[in-house]
Structures are given as C-alpha cells and as structure tokens.
Amino acid sequence: MNFKESHTLILNNVARFIDLTELEKQKYISLLAEVKVKKKAYLMQAGEIAQYEYFIAKGCLKVYTLDEDGAPHISMFAIEDYWTGDMASFMTKEPTRYFIKATEDSELLGISRSNYGLLFQEIPKFERFYRILYQRSLISYIRRSNHGISLDAVERYIAFKKKYPKVVNRITQKDLAAYIGITPEFMSKIISKVNRM
Amino acid sequence: MNFKESHTLILNNVARFIDLTELEKQKYISLLAEVKVKKKAYLMQAGEIAQYEYFIAKGCLKVYTLDEDGAPHISMFAIEDYWTGDMASFMTKEPTRYFIKATEDSELLGISRSNYGLLFQEIPKFERFYRILYQRSLISYIRRSNHGISLDAVERYIAFKKKYPKVVNRITQKDLAAYIGITPEFMSKIISKVNRM
DNA sequence: TAAAAGTCTTAAACTAGTTCATTTTTTTTC
DNA sequence: GAAAAAAAATGAACTAGTTTAAGACTTTTA
Numbered sequence: 001m002n003f004k005e006s007h008t009l010i011l012n013n014v015a016r017f018i019d020l021t022e023l024e025k026q027k028y029i030s031l032l033a034e035v036k037v038k039k040k041a042y043l044m045q046a047g048e049i050a051q052y053e054y055f056i057a058k059g060c061l062k063v064y065t066l067d068e069d070g071a072p073h074i075s076m077f078a079i080e081d082y083w084t085g086d087m088a089s090f091m092t093k094e095p096t097r098y099f100i101k102a103t104e105d106s107e108l109l110g111i112s113r114s115n116y117g118l119l120f121q122e123i124p125k126f127e128r129f130y131r132i133l134y135q136r137s138l139i140s141y142i143r144r145s146n147h148g149i150s151l152d153a154v155e156r157y158i159a160f161k162k163k164y165p166k167v168v169n170r171i172t173q174k175d176l177a178a179y180i181g182i183t184p185e186f187m188s189k190i191i192s193k194v195n196r197m
Numbered sequence: 198m199n200f201k202e203s204h205t206l207i208l209n210n211v212a213r214f215i216d217l218t219e220l221e222k223q224k225y226i227s228l229l230a231e232v233k234v235k236k237k238a239y240l241m242q243a244g245e246i247a248q249y250e251y252f253i254a255k256g257c258l259k260v261y262t263l264d265e266d267g268a269p270h271i272s273m274f275a276i277e278d279y280w281t282g283d284m285a286s287f288m289t290k291e292p293t294r295y296f297i298k299a300t301e302d303s304e305l306l307g308i309s310r311s312n313y314g315l316l317f318q319e320i321p322k323f324e325r326f327y328r329i330l331y332q333r334s335l336i337s338y339i340r341r342s343n344h345g346i347s348l349d350a351v352e353r354y355i356a357f358k359k360k361y362p363k364v365v366n367r368i369t370q371k372d373l374a375a376y377i378g379i380t381p382e383f384m385s386k387i388i389s390k391v392n393r394m
Numbered sequence: 395t396a397a398a399a400g401t402c403t404t405a406a407a408c409t410a411g412t413t414c415a416t417t418t419t420t421t422t423t424c
Numbered sequence: 425g426a427a428a429a430a431a432a433a434t435g436a437a438c439t440a441g442t443t444t445a446a447g448a449c450t451t452t453t454a
Contacts, residue, residue, distance in 0.1 A: 067347040075343060088336045120325070127324040128317070134331035139285045141335065145342040146272060149378045150264040153411075174431065181346045186411055188433055350441075371401065383441055385403055401450070408443070413436100420431065 006034070006057030010109050013055065013081060017132040018125045027122060031115040037061070037102040043084075044100040050089035052110035056082050059106025060170050064178065065097050074179040077103075077167050083133070090116075103171060153182045154190055203231070203254030207306050210252065210278060214329045215322045224319060228312040234258070234299040240281075241297040247286035249307035253279050256303020257367050261375065262294050271376040274300075274364050280330070287313075300368060350379045351387055 007029050014020065020028065033052065037043050043061060044050060056078050063084060064074040078084035078100075089096035090113060111119070119126045147159060157180055161168050168176070177187035204226050211217065217225065230249065234240050240258060241247060253275050260281060261271040272295075275281035286293035287310060308316070316323045344356060354377055358365050365373070374384035 065343060065347070073343065073347050075339070087332065088340065091332070091336065124321070124324075127321075127328050131324050131328040131331060134328060134335050135284065135288070138331050138335050138338065139288065141338045141342065142272070143285065145338065145345065146262060146270065148342065148345060150262065150270050172431065182410095183412060184432075185413080185434085188431095189411095192433080369401070379440095380442060381402075382404085382443080385401095386441095389403080395454100397452105397454090399450100399452070401448100403448075404446090406444090409439105409441090411438105411440085413438070415436095416434085418431105418433070420429105422429070423427090424425100 006107055006109055009057050009081065010055050014129055018129045020123070020125070024123050024125075028119070028126075031119055032109045032111055035108040035110050037106045037108065039102050039105050042099060042101050043108070044086065044096060044098060046097050046099055047095050048089075049093050050086045050096050052112055053083065053085040053087065053090055053116065054078075054108040054110045056080055056084060057107045057109060059102060059108075060104045060167075061100050061102050061106055062171070062175055063098055063100050065099070072178045073181070074175060077164070077171060077175075077179065079167060079170070103175070148181065153180060153186065154194065156180050157187075157190055157194065203304055203306055206254050206278065207252050211326055215326045217320070217322070221320050221322075225316070225323075228316055229306045229308055232305040232307050234303045234305065236299050236302050239296060239298050240305070241283065241293060241295060243294050243296055244292050245286075246290050247283045247293050249309055250280065250282040250284065250287055250313065251275075251305045251307045253277055253281060254304045254306060256299060256305075257301045257364075258297050258299050258303055259368070259372055260295055260297050262296070269296075269375045270378070271372060274361070274368060274372075274376065276364060276367070300372070345378065350377060350383065351391065353377050354384075354387055354391065 010032070011020070011025055011028075014028070032055075035043070035052070035054065037059070043054065046066070058080055061078045061084060062074050063076045063078060063086075064072045066072055075098075076084070084100060086096040086098045086100075088094070089098075147156060151159065157176075160176070160180065173187055173191065174184045177184045180187065182190075207229070208217070208222055208225075211225070229252075232240070232249075232251065234256070240251065243263070255277055258275045258281060259271050260273045260275060260283075261269045263269055273281070275297075281297065283293040283295045283297075285291065286295075290310075344353065348356065354373075357373070357377065370384055370388065371381045374381045377384065379387075
C-alpha cells in the first residue's frame with residue numbers, strides 16, 4: 001500500500017462527521033506522520049510518554065497493560081479504520097501504562113501533540129469531528145464496561161464474536177482470553193463448549 | 198437553592214474549558230430546563246427515550262441497569278458538578294436500558310435534544326467544550342474499566358473510597374456493592390475485613 | 395411512636411473461574 | 425523442511441465470590 005491509499009482512508013473516516021475543502025484536506029494530511037510497524041514490534045511501551053494519536057490504515061494491533069503479577073489485560077484490538085493510542089498520556093504528558101504491539105504488519109497515520117493543537121487552530125471544524133468521535137467512543141465504552149460486569153465469560157465471548165466477527169479470526173485464543181478477562185485455559189474450555197452447542 | 202446559584206455552578210463548569218461573553222452566557226442559560234427530583238424519584242426509566250442530558254447542581258443520583266435476573270448494576274453515582282443521562286439513547290433515540298434514581302432530593306439543569314443541536318449552531322465554541330468534556334470522560338472511563346478487570350473486589354472498594362471519599366458516606370452499602378460488582382453480603386464481609394486491617 | 399420495610403451481619407454450602415502440570419498441535423525461524 | 429518456540433487442550437486441586445437463610449439493626453411511614 002502506498003500512502004495515497006491511507007490518505008483516502010483517513011479522509012473518508014473524517015468525512016463521516018465533517019466536510020473539508022480540498023485545501024483543508026491537504027492541510028490536514030500535511031499534519032500527519034506516516035508510521036509502519038512490523039508484526040511483534042511495539043508502537044508504544046509502558047513508561048513512555050505518548051507523542052502521537054494513531055489512525056490505522058492497515059493491520060492489527062493489541063493495546064494492553066500488565067498487572068502486578070505480569071499478566072496482560074488487553075483493552076482493545078485496533079484494526080483498519082480505527083483510532084488508537086493512549087489519550088490520557090497524550091493529553092497529560094504522564095507516562096503511559098500501556099503497550100501497543102502489532103499482531104500483523106501495520107501501517108498507521110499519526111498526529112503529534114503539537115499538530116493536534118494546531119489542527120484546532122487551523123481548521124476549527126475538527127473540534128466538531130473530535131467531539132463526535134469521542135462522544136461515540138464514550139457510548140461504546142460505556143456499553144462495553146456494562147457488558148463486562150453483567151455478563152459471564154461465555155456470554156462475553158459470544159458477544160465479542162458477534163460484534164467483531166472479522167477480528168476473532170485474526171487474533172490468538174490467548175489474546176482473546178486476555179481481552180475477555182479470563183485465563184487461556186478457561187478460554188479453551190469455553191470455545192470447545194460453545195462449538196459443541 | 199434558587200436558580201441563580203445553579204446557573205453560576207454550570208457556568209463555572211463550562212468556564213473550565215471555554216470563555217463565554219455575557220451574551221453567550223445568557224443565551225446558554227436560556228437553552229436549559231430546570232428540573233427537581235425528590236429522593237427515590239426517577240429521572241429516567243428503562244424503555245424511555247432520553248430527552249435530556251443533565252448537569253447536577255445539587256443532590257445525588259444513581260445510574261443503573263437491571264440484568265436478566267433483575268439484579269441492579271450501578272454504573273455511576275452522579276453528584277454536584279457532574280453530568281449525567283444516557284448519551285446513547287439521547288443521540289440515537291433508541292430506548293434506554295438505564296434507570297436514574299435520586300438518592301437525595303436533587304436539582305438539575307437539563308438540555309433537550311433540540312437545544313443541544315441549537316447550541317452548536319448558536320455558540321460553536323461549545324463544540325470545543327464538549328470535545329474536551331467527552332475526551333476527559335473517555336479517559337476516566339478507560340481507566341475505570343481497566344481497574345474493573347485487573348483489581349479484585351477489596352482493591353476496587355479501597356480504590357473507590359480513595360477516589361470518591363465524599364460519595365461513600367452518602368450511599369448505602371448495598372448500592373456500593375451494586376457499583377463494585379459484588380453481592381451486598383460479600384460487601385459486608387469486605388468492609389468488616391478492611392476495617393479490621 | 396409503633397409497625398413495616400429495608401439494610402446489615404454472619405455462616406454454611408456451592409460454583410465460576412484459577413492454578414498448576416502435562417501432552418498435543420500449530421506456527422515460526424533458520 | 426527440521427528444530428525450536430509458542431499456542432491450544434485436558435484434567436485435577438483450589439479459591440474468590442455467590443447463594444440461601446435467618447436474625448439484628450435502622451430508617452421510613454402512617
């Protein structure tokens with residue numbers, strides 16, 4: 001994939017909520033950095049300060065923390081047409097507690113902190129874009145955290161498969177367990193149980 | 198409390214992120230509805246379509262869903278200077294799955310769906326206000342959903358007490374259990390255990 | 395201010411999910 | 425394409441949190 005394609009993708013993503021003139025499109029693209037991450041490479045590691053927010057043009061990454069026992073907790077799988085990063089660290093400049101690791105060769109577009117600030121000055125419409133983007137993210141986070149509490153592990157697995165059917169086939173069972181919030185052993189049990197149903 | 202006080206509160210809240218002229222302040226206030234809810238009364242019930250987003254000037258409310266077994270899961274306690282409602286239902290006009298019930302006599306300011314739309318037309322600065330508000334909510338939701346997964350019940354209780362020391366004394370142990378995600382019986386055990394430490 | 399309703403405590407039996415240990419299968423790497 | 429590394433499956437012993445039940449304490453309401 002050349003960068004023309006990733007630019008088209010991100011412009012289509014933005015066009016969901018705001019209309020940009022040709023000039024604004026060019027300006028926006030000029031504020032983005034092109035980033036490639038090989039499978040198993042890290043885009044971010046705990047302790048660093050997040051310098052970019054990312055749009056994924058191609059590939060798949062897992063976003064996770066490690067608890068005190070060193071066990072990973074995956075908070076999201078980021079694929080094409082999604083946004084990722086650690087907004088808390090990006091905004092506050094505090095060190096992140098997240099790792100972001102590519103599970104496939106991936107191509108991203110990143111916006112730096114200073115360009116993120118510039119963007120609102122130069123194209124105020126982007127306040128609206130991000131207002132709507134964050135509003136929608138908030139809605140889906142709230143839904144998800146409710147599911148996390150009120151459903152048992154089997155139901156959470158079935159809900160994930162239903163909501164992200166394409167993702168299930170691109171990730172390992174172990175990573176899925178770390179996302180669902182159970183051990184790989186129990187995940188294995190669940191899957192063979194669900195398949196038998 | 199008369200409404201002047203609640204207006205001052207909401208304007209101070211908004212002033213955290215944007216500056217308004219006197220005229221804009223008046224315009225904004227004119228778009229808000231004054232709402233009072235008595236203790237134990239509902240601000241919202243599952244099945245309704247959310248018509249307002251609310252700012253709490255005074256009081257305390259619990260936001261919760263009921264699972265298939267009829268057990269409540271509290272997703273937040275909303276107190277003075279916080280915002281509440283069901284944004285998903287407010288935005289999509291789908292019926293809400295939430296109940297919002299006052300745990301104390303409360304006074305709120307509500308913005309209707311049509312006024313929310315108007316607000317952005319009349320005072321575009323509010324795109325920025327909500328962009329930042331949602332961004333910060335998102336950050337705290339992400340933090341919280343991570344805690345929910347990686348901490349055990351005792352740790353979740355201690356974290357809640359530390360983060361919201363004023364709220365703990367205003368709610369019942371039963372409601373706290375429904376928020377932490379455990380049974381009231383186990384909550385009772387935890388509290389006597391933590392007090393003995 | 396008495397009775398009713400709701401909340402809190404305690405304890406024993408139970409269950410969803412963990413831990414640990416071993417074997418089989420799949421994927422990666424040279 | 426063989427060897428090494430990682431992922432998946434299986435099973436037995438274990439634990440954090442649930443369920444059920446019953447009595448004590450507090451708050452609400454008439």
